[in-house]
Amino acid sequence: MKLEALHIPRVLRGFESAAAEVFDVRIEGAHVADIVASPVQRARGMLISAPVDAHVHIDKAFSVREVGAANGDLFTAIDRTARHRAQWRAEDIEQRMERAVREAWQCGTRAMRTHLDWPDAEPPVALQCFERVRERWHGRVTLQFVALTPLDVFADARAARRIAAAVRQAGGVLGAFVYRNEGIVHKLGHVLDLAQEFGLALDFHVDEGLDADATGLRAIAQLALARGLARPITCGHACSLSVQDAVQARDTLRLCAEAGIALVALPTTNLYLQGAWDETPLPRGITRIREAAVAGLRACLATDNVQDAFYPYGSHDLLQVFGLGVQMAHLAPATDWFDAITVSPARALELDWSGHIAPGCPADLVRLAAADEHDLLHAGGLQRTVIRDGRPLRQDEQQVEQYEETAT
Template structure:
């Protein structure tokens, strides 16, 4: 059986039907057949490490099929909000206070010292580390520090473009530069346009930090519309309830007919303001077709630093957004940098922290979390042909889990990742797939294909 021809039996597809088993076939990197099986998995259904099945799977592989014995297949995870260029910079950029403002200031001061090779290496390492945990598509926000000079700003742009090209067909990447704010010069606006011309996928920014947020939002929408690009903004990442730029963003989305093309991230201040006003804003987010991304680990780390006693944890109103049927994804955000000293790019761990933060523990809640790292962000990123369905690309991850609940209760280590029908990575020892393990050392984040 070639790497481009796949045949699986006894597969659990938790996003389709966790109670049944499926037989799947793929040819040329695309699913050709997904059929419910009439037979059921025998045995007591107890949890067994996938590595223990290696001998049996090897025998079946030689016969042209792989028996997953009820283990789980998911479409590749989609991380809708990362900062790949900043990842693993903590050793070079500290943050004594642990606040967002110090992180911004310290990284800004250090940015001119980073070479393009430094930035390129961090982007590549973080993207491949995320791949090892099952993520096959990433939207990354890029530092675009024009106030440090045009050449400094474009180091990050060129580094990201190079890594995106190198990892094509391995990890798909969408690039969104963080547009500067506060009274842009003509040269700075020209630089934004040049970045879009070079191949940026959309426009980002953090207008809630600006002294002139509305004029900055006006400019972002005008530029994005001129280039036909989507918008993804850090919005109200603050525990100050007066920060309500999302309301103006929603207003501009209506004006430009941009419903479905605007994403707002963080939305921390929703939890700080009174419930009535928060409900009004959430209603406006829903009515205007905005999508949202929540980032609990980083927000819990950064926010509430000025509180004592009962400390606010900074997460947005996750349940209220879900109840309002706002498309809401979870994502990694920052990884081992001055904004967040932890993280690995593992969306299952992000989902677990989200479950704690939002009191999501029922089976229905955990299934919702699973959709928040797969189907929902795929929709936000506008992915076509996503998911395990006939005709779609065979991008998927096999996981040592029998039920969706196991994903968050066990955080299974065993994962094997395929892209377009090609096996890219496995963490399973004595792998039945015949793969070499990704080199995950900090010095070399290499990938090797089977």
């Protein structure tokens, strides 16, 4: 198979390109065989590696009609979801998960990391649902999970160890919701100790609000540098960086870069939840993506919530989330930031392929109709051909089912 006259964004090139900007790509089997400068001077589309969604919540996706939208109040969303979660049936959770993964697959996503609400020592019902969905989608979408536990639960050493042991047994990532907790350094230190003992990666919801005194991200970075963890740490949200003093925020990002922390920005949910609802919200709620890049930390953009109490709209189309992030954070030129949904999250999730396109790389690609950044946010520009294992995937449901039959 040959793809002709395509622009490959510079941040995704794993090959020498000299002055060329338009390329022909030859695919053999399930891999890219060759990339050469195209004789055509004007690109007819764009080629990116299949996106990686580093932060989603497929256990509660599509539950908004039952739970209700929180209209910008994070803790209302948390409380409402907790009340309804106690009555959720396993088959309903699994159905929502299946819908979310299928939607992401059809849009081109190759890997997802979902956070599962894990409020106490007992593994949630959602874990068994996730394990079944993960098995069904094995070989098509790589699925990871994070135990999303309130940080204060880790003050109970026995409960904390039970959670860590269950996460390790299920092949997951240890996580916590961190926001202005009392004794935050001590509790975070205990989480990091557990990660070291059980050999787990870490993924935190941190500083998800517009309080300048929310400094959990800084504490995590300092502890990580002191501990020298073997596995990576990912931190999502970090909204408070946007309202902190610029010098303080930049110093925190410097520490994060030194500690090798992956930073994940969540444009949709943070735009919806942060800021006043009695007037036009002036704070945007997104973390300092551009300042992070200056510090040497290339952030991720991820989907987060879809049609639940936290964000009542949206889908699992990571390219649409990318477009919103470009506008919210003034990421220009947009094509220079495609690593935020490919290379950076692939690193955070410790995937085998970095997402750089080069001869020999997996032919898990997305061909976009947009030939440059100016068409990138246009509905027509986002029309795409998803290529998995070297062959185009049709987007209609019937063809996805046919692919499932041939893949098993």
